[in-house]
Amino acid sequence: MIGRLSGRRAPILPREAGGEPWLAAVIAALCFLACLAAAGALAADRAAHGWARSLGAEATVQVRPRVGESGATAAARAAETLAGVTGVDEAEALDREAAEALLRPWLGEAVLPDLPLPYLVVVRLDRDQPASAVSLSRALAEAGVDATVDDHSLWRAEVERSAGLITVLAGAAFLLTAGAAAAAVVYATRAGMAAQAGVISILSLNGASDIRIAGLYQRRYGLLAAGAGAAGALAAMAALSLLRFLGGSDGITPALPVVWSDVLILSSCPALAATVALLAARLTALARLRGHD
Amino acid sequence: MPVQPRRAADAAASPDTVRLDGVGFGYGHGPEVLRDVNLTLPRGSFHFLTGHSGAGKSTLLKLLTLAARPTRGALWLFGEDAGDAPRGTLPTFRRRMGVVFQDFRLLDHMSAFDNVALPLRLAGARPAAYAGNVTEMLEWVGLGDRAQTCPPALSGGEKQRLAIARAVIAGPELIVADEPTGNVDADMAARLLKLFQSLNRLGATVLIASHDEALAARSGAAVLRLDGGRIRGAQA
Ligand SMILES: Nc1ncnc2c1ncn2[C@@H]1O[C@H](COP(=O)(O)OP(=O)(O)OP(=O)(O)O)[C@@H](O)[C@H]1O
Numbered sequence: 192m193i194g195r196l197s198g199r200r201a202p203i204l205p206r207e208a209g210g211e212p213w214l215a216a217v218i219a220a221l222c223f224l225a226c227l228a229a230a231g232a233l234a235a236d237r238a239a240h241g242w243a244r245s246l247g248a249e250a251t252v253q254v255r256p257r258v259g260e261s262g263a264t265a266a267a268r269a270a271e272t273l274a275g276v277t278g279v280d281e282a283e284a285l286d287r288e289a290a291e292a293l294l295r296p297w298l299g300e301a302v303l304p305d306l307p308l309p310y311l312v313v314v315r316l317d318r319d320q321p322a323s324a325v326s327l328s329r330a331l332a333e334a335g336v337d338a339t340v341d342d343h344s345l346w347r348a349e350v351e352r353s354a355g356l357i358t359v360l361a362g363a364a365f366l367l368t369a370g371a372a373a374a375a376v377v378y379a380t381r382a383g384m385a386a387q388a389g390v391i392s393i394l395s396l397n398g399a400s401d402i403r404i405a406g407l408y409q410r411r412y413g414l415l416a417a418g419a420g421a422a423g424a425l426a427a428m429a430a431l432s433l434l435r436f437l438g439g440s441d442g443i444t445p446a447l448p449v450v451w452s453d454v455l456i457l458s459s460c461p462a463l464a465a466t467v468a469l470l471a472a473r474l475t476a477l478a479r480l481r482g483h484d
Numbered sequence: 485m486p487v488q489p490r491r492a493a494d495a496a497a498s499p500d501t502v503r504l505d506g507v508g509f510g511y512g513h514g515p516e517v518l519r520d521v522n523l524t525l526p527r528g529s530f531h532f533l534t535g536h537s538g539a540g541k542s543t544l545l546k547l548l549t550l551a552a553r554p555t556r557g558a559l560w561l562f563g564e565d566a567g568d569a570p571r572g573t574l575p576t577f578r579r580r581m582g583v584v585f586q587d588f589r590l591l592d593h594m595s596a597f598d599n600v601a602l603p604l605r606l607a608g609a610r611p612a613a614y615a616g617n618v619t620e621m622l623e624w625v626g627l628g629d630r631a632q633t634c635p636p637a638l639s640g641g642e643k644q645r646l647a648i649a650r651a652v653i654a655g656p657e658l659i660v661a662d663e664p665t666g667n668v669d670a671d672m673a674a675r676l677l678k679l680f681q682s683l684n685r686l687g688a689t690v691l692i693a694s695h696d697e698a699l700a701a702r703s704g705a706a707v708l709r710l711d712g713g714r715i716r717g718a719q720a
């Protein structure tokens with residue numbers, strides 16, 4: 192008898208506070224978006240570092256032949272000089288056929304023979320201690336080669352700046368979704384408490400403290416947000432996994448690599464959503480109760 | 485008797501359960517409903533509070549349950565100044581009293597059993613510890629077979645008895661009841677009066693607000709009359 196009665200205790204707050212499926216749907220959608228933003232930011236950051244690393248491992252040198260010297264000879268001389276500089280793994284003159292092969296898909300066969308092409312040397316730098324643009328220029332000047340060195344530092348800086356920007360944007364998107372979720376919970380808590388003003392006064396008159404009453408709302412909306420957060424995160428995980436499968440071993444595309452560990456990070460979403468909801472409900476409920484004195 | 489008032493043993497050592505000195509109260513900016521109320525309920529006393537409809541009986545009980553604060557004067561509960569006790573201390577006062585409201589104030593989404601158990605549950609008691617007492621209390625007020633029924637499906641008299649069961653289940657030191665026999669027949673009224681008297685004999689201080697002057701007279705208890713915002717009548 193006792194076991195039967197105690198096993199079926201009604202919740203202290205009525206179940207139907209109103210608007211709860213709506214709140215769950217909003218939180219699930221926000222969590223889905225936050226998860227996509229987080230995964231996108233992680234992938235963008237990883238991609239940017241990959242690009243920056245390969246850009247940093249290469250330099251391009253444009254050679255201007257001296258009077259009476261062919262471009263190919265000048266390029267070969269530059270390549271030879273550069274190969275001897277410390278911090279350079281390999282320097283290779285890009286001959287005319289190679290340059291034409293690169294341009295053929297873009298310009299077609301017809302114009303290529305007449306096109307004045309720059310004479311280029313591609314320099315692969317040591318990954319750990321790459322030679323600087325300055326030391327490459329100095330070596331070329333000493334060898335009497337007139338050339339311009341591009342160590343891609345401009346590009347690298349831009350790629351890194353873009354990656355930083357994406358991270359900041361993703362962080363802002365995350366904070367915004369957290370704020371929106373908190374606002375939805377604040378609104379729901381206020382509506383719930385207004386609808387249950389009679390119940391709250393009965394609880395209070397029967398000896399419930401403000402903390403205890405706030406705890407009821409905190410628990411209710413915390414659990415709701417945990418469930419909704421799990422649903423949103425699962426949906427996002429499913430979407431990302433699909434992209435990961437479709438994209439093969441390099442992720443969606445090599446440019447935006449999603450890895451399995453990113454998908455696992457999203458599993459913290461329910462706990463985060465619950466924490467945000469719990470705090471929002473607690474603070475709202477306490478403020479309301481204390482304002483009622 | 486399923487319950488016993490707590491702290492009955494130190495009755496001799498403690499001061500009056502309730503004391504009001506020159507208390508005035510008015511709703512909002514309206515006229516004063518209570519003017520200059522002086523009232524002392526010694527520990528273990530039993531009083532009826534009568535007065536015509538609108539005299540301010542429920543209002544006075546509202547002050548005792550700290551649902552409203554006096555606009556002037558002093559209010560002491562259990563020997564402590566409760567007139568402007570901070571909100572955080574209210575649960576401590578309220579857990580020492582049991583209140584039967586004129587409009588019952590039951591939780592409609594809970595069974596009769598859970599309604600009666602509410603004060604115990606809010607005080608942190610485990611179901612296993614109180615289930616027996618709650619069941620016994622429900623039987624005492626004649627609701628043994630209604631334990632799993634929710635208040636909307638109960639009659640007026642049944643709700644009233646349920647409200648009484650909830651008020652006394654935790655063995656309060658002070659029992660305050662507003663028209664607790666207004667909706668029941670004479671037999672049940674006598675039975676409920678006996679419940680309050682038994683709890684009083686066990687040490688609880690009891691104040692019953694009622695129109696029913698005959699019941700008050702029959703009880704043999706001291707009668708306080710609220711008239712013109714003041715208390716007149718015998719103080720036990
Ligand atoms: N919430 C309120 N706001 C404003 N006035 C109120 C409020 N509650 C009661 N009153 C007024 O205060 C006066 C006393 O009301 P109260 O309910 O205390 O009377 P009562 O003695 O309990 O009457 P009854 O025997 O009919 O229950 C009445 O004039 C009533 O209109």
Ligand SMILES: [Mg+2]
Pocket residue numbers: 541542543586662
């Ligand atoms: Mg009244």
